[in-house]
Amino acid sequence: EDKVVQSPLSLVVHEGDTVTLNCSYEVTNFRSLLWYKQEKKAPTFLFMLTSSGIEKKSGRLSSILDKKELFSILNITATQTGDSAVYLCAVGVVGSNYKLTFGKGTLLTVNP
């Protein structure tokens, strides 16, 4: 059975701190790993990673995938209160027509 594990499950930081969120996976026929931000209800897409070692960046957020060690990290620098959310990691597999297997998420709270 495909498995995605995120850590930590929750994290409290102060504005300006840098955080690293972790995602490890065990799946057959890996195709892609995705990160989402969920503030209230609808998860919003952040990154999709398919190749090892290539960092993707968007503003203060960045992510990288290690297909040998089967994990990914999401970094957020200079955190702001608006970064407070649940961050979800999901994995897609070949042949599944984009069924995604999600981790439980990391609840990030950024205090002023």
Add this chain to the structure above:
Amino acid sequence: ETGVTQSPTHLIKTRGQQVTLRCSSQSGHNTVSWYQQALGQGPQFIFQYYREEENGRGNFPPRFSGLQFPNYSSELNVNALELDDSALYLCASSLLTGGADGYTFGSGTRLTVV
């Protein structure tokens, strides 16, 4: 606000009842996937519909069923509701031939079973 619309936003039902949740896809998307997200958990795949046919199913019992209409909108039906069915139900539309980064989630329906 995303291009995917779900209704209703909240719903309270009694154990044993039946419920229908609705989803309007983003314009141009031909595939709809449904997910169940229990409190404190990640979303779990229920099933996917493409061209009005079920195109893949997760580990959910047959009392979870769906429909997709010619305009690509979709319904999720749950019969014989159980307390554990209480969750946020998310719909995501996409192109079957598109990448997974093309998934667009709706804001969900919060179902409470009492």
